[in-house]
Amino acid sequence: MEDLQDCNSKSLVAVPGSLVLHLFRQFGQQDNSWHKYTLAYFLLVRNEYFSREPRKHSTVSGQHVDCCDSSKLDLASKALPLKEQNAVVKTQSGGDSSSNGSNDGFLPGLHDDMAQDCLAWTSRSDYPSLSCLNKKFNMLINGGYLYKLRRKYGIVEHWVYLACSLMPWEAFDPSRNRWMRLPRMPCDDCFSCADKESLAVGTQLLVFGREYTGLAIWMYNLLTRHWSRCTPMNLPRCLFASGSSGEIAIVAGGCDSTGQVLISAELYNSEAGHWETLPDMNLPRRLSSGFFMDGMFYVIGGVSSERNSLTCGEEYNLQTRTWRRIPDMYPGGTSASQSPPLIAVVNNQLYAADQSTNVVKKYDKENNIWNIVKPLPVRADSSNGWGLAFRACGDRLLVIGGHRVPRGEVILLHSWCPEGGNGGADWEVLSMKERAGVFVYNCAIMGC
Incomplete structure (x- = not known):
């Protein structure tokens, strides 16, 4: 995702594959999981999070990781524990921490903490437009939490x-x-x-x-x-x-x-x-x-x-x-x-x-x-x-x-x-x- 990240940042190693794998695993445990996975995936694709061809840019312990190989992505996710990658986010009123997430969340069908992780990867050029969608988005954008997530993930524009x-x-x-x-x-x-x-x-x-x-x-x-x-x-x-x-x-x-x-x-x-x-x-x-x-x-x-x-x-x-x-x-x-x-x-x-x-x-x-x-x-x-x-x-x-x-x-x-x-x-x-x-x-x- 060249628009968003500093490609030389060591903190981004294997994060793309690990994030997508985590999304797929999370949604695989729920009803309508494919719909939710696709929604998050399209959001990342829209911002050129993935290149047009299989990448081998991510490295884990010196080894190249093909982001389209699920077995290698599994190794990548183990190398970078999700507990260290994901911010501790308090689920807001739009998300249900125990079930599928309600339709009044940031992204329908997604828990708010997962939606916030996805939004952190979008270009900050889009943030002014997102803040105009509704009061919930306005509070999220203007509150600065997405920028804290970006710092955590090493996303820099x-x-x-x-x-x-x-x-x-x-x-x-x-x-x-x-x-x-x-x-x-x-x-x-x-x-x-x-x-x-x-x-x-x-x-x-x-x-x-x-x-x-x-x-x-x-x-x-x-x-x-x-x-x-x-x-x-x-x-x-x-x-x-x-x-x-x-x-x-x-x-x-x-x-x-x-x-x-x-x-x-x-x-x-x-x-x-x-x-x-x-x-x-x-x-x-x-x-x-x-x-x-x-x-x-x-x-x-x-x-x-x-x-x-x-x-x-x-x-x-x-x-x-x-x-x-x-x-x-x-x-x-x-x-x-x-x-x-x-x-x-x-x-x-x-x-x-x-x-x-x-x-x-x-x-x-x-x-x-x-x-x-x-x-x-x-x-x-x-x-x-x-x-x-x-x-x-x-x-x-x-x-x-x-x-x-x-x-x-x-x-x-x-x-x-x-x-x-x-x-x-x-x-x-x-x-x-x-x-x-x-x-x-x-x-x-x-x-x-």
């Missing part, structure tokens, strides 16, 4: 959230090549016109900026599909480094409302809506970039309080709550006129788009050096890296930038997969957005 010079916030689904406009943000004119920063964490899109009354954060909630004010940081800031991993995000450095360069850092928990102050970094810095890699949070580049370019990086260990300085992690540093480092992490490998040489570089962790990988599909030096987005989207790198064509100005989304030894492969154009301008203001990738 990466969407691109983009704001450009002539385009308000929109979401792009790469698997369906579909653009969706977000509701208008109910902020004041100052926030609309001021510089902003963005960050996706959990099922939330955070946009940081300045209102008439001071620094503020607006949050788009994927569950409710509405904007609201987010809990402010303990020390509001701008021009900071940031990165997210699952339901948490970390911001570090930046400037406060008076322009003072900060040394502090904070952790945001999207489920609790709470900011926690972390230990200070070793150096104050602004215009730096942050990212998670190998379970650690890193900050590289930026400018010090004395306006000096910083070439060192810092690593934060979430377990020991300590910072470690890494000399020369970002040689060349960042000048005051340049954008923060354009960096992205794919499969725990760090890449950077060099603003001056227009190439993609890969970081060698062991030797603390950068190696050139391939040219960028667009020029980054013409505007010192501003107006260009360089992001990780699943197992691919995205470069998003503006182009002028005979029909006007467009935004192009370029994609390239750095794994598999295909360094010579060309950049693929995922989509072209017309009437969006040529300057990318903000970009965030949400995977859930």
Whole structure:
């Protein structure tokens, strides 16, 4: 099911065959079992859960499993116990835990817990439509339980959230090549016109900026599909480094409302809506970039309080709550006129788009050096890296930038997969957005 899952996720091993086998076994014990099995099966097929030909992608203990071979599926289900796969779900009023399930459930003839498992595998592009079916579906979708199931099963869809010079916030689904406009943000004119920063964490899109009354954060909630004010940081800031991993995000450095360069850092928990102050970094810095890699949070580049370019990086260990300085992690540093480092992490490998040489570089962790990988599909030096987005989207790198064509100005989304030894492969154009301008203001990738 390429639309939904991260195919490289180890947590998905043998789950498709095991889920279907479990459905068949469950329904085989009841009347009208074939009808119920077929209903669930069609729901998965509708979302391309199965390929058009027998697959041998799932592995159990190193062995390939043919999803059409029931004997091998039986081994797969034993290798991954269903008690570990299935969430503990309280049966709702629509389902009968002792018999066949009533017709007022999510899917007629299916128990609610089984129906919820099936719905978790559907594309989240369908969730807004499903929430309009009835009150029961609306409560399920907006309550966020399906996203918890998706996390449990390792189901990930990466969407691109983009704001450009002539385009308000929109979401792009790469698997369906579909653009969706977000509701208008109910902020004041100052926030609309001021510089902003963005960050996706959990099922939330955070946009940081300045209102008439001071620094503020607006949050788009994927569950409710509405904007609201987010809990402010303990020390509001701008021009900071940031990165997210699952339901948490970390911001570090930046400037406060008076322009003072900060040394502090904070952790945001999207489920609790709470900011926690972390230990200070070793150096104050602004215009730096942050990212998670190998379970650690890193900050590289930026400018010090004395306006000096910083070439060192810092690593934060979430377990020991300590910072470690890494000399020369970002040689060349960042000048005051340049954008923060354009960096992205794919499969725990760090890449950077060099603003001056227009190439993609890969970081060698062991030797603390950068190696050139391939040219960028667009020029980054013409505007010192501003107006260009360089992001990780699943197992691919995205470069998003503006182009002028005979029909006007467009935004192009370029994609390239750095794994598999295909360094010579060309950049693929995922989509072209017309009437969006040529300057990318903000970009965030949400995977859930």
